Amino acid sequence: MPDPLRHHGDLEARGGLLDFAVNVYDGPRPAWLDLALHASLDDAARYPSATEAERAVAARHGRDPAEALATAGAAEAFSLVARLRPWRRPAVVHPQFTEPHAALRQAGHVVTELVLAEPFRLDPAVVPDDADLVMIGNPTNPTGVLHPRTTIRELLREDRLVVVDEAFMDAVPGEPETLAGERLPGLLVIRSLTKHWGIPGVRAGYVVAEPDVVRDLRDGQVPWSVSSAAAAAMVACSTAEALTEAERRALEIDAWRRDLEESLSTMGVRHVPSRASFVLAEVGAGGHAALRDAGIAVRRADTFPGLGPAWVRIAVRPPARSRSLLDALSALRSDALG
Known part of the structure; x- marks a missing residue:
């Protein structure tokens, strides 16, 4: 391998x-989602815009549009975070989805692996005080462990960014431990539409965080990385229906x-x-x-x-x-x- x-x-x-x-x-996908994806082809002759999508996902979490960034799936978000700052000691809580670790390594960072022992529940004490970036999944892939949001909040520190991958949070009824709606300094949440809506080929995801963090991430984003189809999916999947x-x-x-x-x-x-x-x-x-x-x-x-x-x-x-x-x-x- x-x-x-x-x-x-x-x-x-x-x-x-x-x-x-x-x-x-x-x-099967809902009919309304297929209709939105098919209708997005009418915009294929124009360069895509994610502005409406960002308004929709921000409203879905009770946040301001300046706090949301549409991305080409969660994978792009991981790469943007990896290149956001010259991280001194980025740490990844394992076992978890490996793409955040790979993105950091690709960006030239040496990653501190924080490997949890079975039953794979987060202990904030395992995170070094000098870690300026901490990445964790919730619920975590592949363990399926859902960490209490109060425990994740304990990771927050001045001069530290805590990134929570909530790609599978929508599979949890009621989403009781989501942090996507919380405005906390140093907290960044990544969401994905891939799994729950059966559209991995569309590459639709987004970030919610403080406006200055979102602005810096946007500055590092490739222009037009979010397709018209992905933007349409974000709008469609944020409605009351x-x-x-x-x-x-x-x-x-x-x-x-x-x-x-x-x-x-x-x-x-x-x-x-x-x-x-x-x-x-x-x-x-x-x-x-x-x-x-x-x-x-x-x-x-x-x-x-x-x-x-x-x-x-x-x-x-x-x-x-x-x-x-x-x-x-x-x-x-x-x-x-x-």
């Missing part, structure tokens, strides 16, 4: 395998995940209790490859700092679809017991 930090689930779900590797909602559908999906995902976790427990498969649209499970060394041989794609987890080859991440699917995965796991365990 050329670079484990740049390995992602979409690479796993190829070759006709059943996809439990990619954390995208397993269902969209928020109602987002909560319905979150409740559905929550029920699917509980069903999956109960089945894993019944089978004796150890896993981390999750609040996201995936479950981190310990299937044993060789389990990832054996599932591939059985036609099932799950996300290998040994590319996440702090995890080894016994772990895999399983995307939440409707129970009827999860049955194939569970049957394959059961067969593997029976073979192992011999």
Whole structure:
């Protein structure tokens, strides 16, 4: 593997395998979202503008438009943050999505890895006092741990930027631990529309932060990086109708995940209790490859700092679809017991 930090689930779900590797909602897009995406093609002859999108996402979190920046997915936001300042000691809380770490390294920074021990819950004491940038996911990918926002607030310091990746927060019913609506000095929240709305190819995400931080990020952004389609998706997914559908999906995902976790427990498969649209499970060394041989794609987890080859991440699917995965796991365990 050329670079484990740049390995992602979409690479796993190829070759006709059943996809439990990619954390995208397993269902059709709403008709109103498809209409908005199709209508955005009418603007393809003009250079895109994200102004309306930024107004929409800011209003969705009760913030001023000057506090929002539209980005080409969360990935662009990570790169913008990495190049925002000459960070003295950037720290990334692991195990978590590796792209923030990769973006910092690409920008020439030496990253301090803060690897949490199981059960992977944040202890603010592990963060060095001199860390001037701290990046953490909430809920965290791949562990599914939802950190209390009061705990994350403890990370805030003068002359420190705390970046919270909330790419999966919309999968949590009610979003009880979101910080996106809080105006706190030194806090930056990244959101993504990719997973919950099934549009990874559109690359729609955004940042909310203090106006001066947003302004500095915008200064480092490539012109027109946010397409007309992405801007249209942000507007469409910020309406009252969209928020109602987002909560319905979150409740559905929550029920699917509980069903999956109960089945894993019944089978004796150890896993981390999750609040996201995936479950981190310990299937044993060789389990990832054996599932591939059985036609099932799950996300290998040994590319996440702090995890080894016994772990895999399983995307939440409707129970009827999860049955194939569970049957394959059961067969593997029976073979192992011999």
